[in-house]
Amino acid sequence: MKKTGFLFLALLTLITACNSGAKSEDKKEEKVEEKRIVSLNGSVTEIIYAVGSQKELIGVDVTSTYPAAAEKLTNLGHVRKLSVESLLALNPSHVVMLEDEVSPDLKSKLKQAKIELVTFKHPNSVDEAKSLVKEVAKWLGKAQEADEVVAKIDADIKGLAKLDKKPKVLFVYARGAGTLMVAGEKTPLEKMIVLAGGENAGKGFVDFKPLTSESVIAANPDVILMFTSGAQSLGPDGIFNVPGVSTTNAGKNKALIQMDGQLLSGFGPRVAEALTELNKEFKKIK
Template sequence: MKKVGFLFLALLSLTTACNSGSKSEEEKAKLSKEKVEEKRIVSLNGSVTEIIYAVDSQKELIGVDVTSTFPAAAEKLTNLGHVRKLAIESLLALNPSHVVMLEDEVSPDLKSKLKQAKIELVTFKHPNSLEESKSLVKEVASWLGKSDKATEIVSKIDSDIKNISKLDKKPKVLFVYARGAGTLMVAGEQTPLEKMIVLAGGENAGKGFTDFKPLTSESVIAANPDVILMFTSGAQSLGPDGIFNVPGVSSTNAGKNKALIQMDGQLLSGFGPRVADAIVELNKEFKKVK
């Protein structure tokens, strides 16, 4: 009986040791796989960068573009400048495994060079609506293996958007893009800025044309906006009250009332995970328009 008991204990010890070894090997294999699948990501779009941070995958991010201004931590990463003026050598120097961006921002030259360098290019559709913003969050999160995080973000967007107030009157809003007095463009129909204006309860004053066109005194007087909307950086490039010194603007309702709304460019036009925040903020500003 003692021999049987001893044999049983010996077999039990051996079995436990084998199982322990097996588990250890499985863990090693898993860790090895995870290490292989670790990404070295360069993001060439501010909204995609925001999502990467929002789903807690920023450890895989090694470089960004000039539009990646949020969160503040993104500005500490290597900045490769504007996607359309990208120096491929600077990008390659980071030794990325993946480059992520929006599909309509990929130039044939960049695509070719990334292929030659055997760097995987991952593209996503440009969002221009609330639903497309949520889709972008889901797609980027899914690619990163963080679909659960996407659910939280989308739920917050749906919750926050309920904070929009119905306006008694739709203000006529003219978005002006400025880069100093020498570059003044206004947003027309079918632009992301028009989408944001409408979502926030306003009416786009830029009618009868699509995309952007140069601001002229005749056109701004004809549009007669109640308020001018600008990126903060654009308004600052014109100096204090600079937009109201532009010919024609002083003759509009916006000019007479000095009605100007300034918003962060990435927040206003990014259609990223903060899209509801942008719409609610713009809606609040519209409520102040006379």
């Protein structure tokens, strides 16, 4: 009996060890390999952080300025001018970007290197911003986290103050005094202005057009809206020295709103934050 009992225990130990080994193998098979992501769009980068997948991010482009932690990653520069060799040196598993920013050269070299290229539609509205959040998060396996981000966007937009009077707002894009453009109808900037409670002063044309003294006088905005980088490129109070601006209501009152370019026009997870900031600035205009 003792010998039989010993054999039984030995057999049981062997079976347990085999099952344990099988479970260990199963766990190895179930383990999902982490991605090594290079993001070539600031809004996509923000979403990756917003849903908690930043550990998989190894490189970014020049528009990825938020959150601050993103600036500590390898910066590959502007998507249109980046060195594909520098990108490949990071040994990414995936490159994510907006579909209208993919160059044939980049696409070809990524394919040759067997690196997966993942693209998303360029967002130009709040609804498209929410869709982008959901699509990027789904790809990352973070659908639930996306729902939380979208819910906050909706809640923040509902909290925007209703203004008694809509200020006339002229968005001016600047890269020094030699490049001054104003935003017209059907532009993403017009959508932000209107949603925040203002009226776009750029009327009678679609897209962007060069700023002229005649056009700015005719528009007569109550306030001028600019990217912070654009305003700084003109120097202190530089926009008010542009011919025609001083005669407008905005010029007379030195009414200028400066906002971070990525925040204002990125249509990412902070789109409602941008609208809230703009809405508060509009409330100050007399």
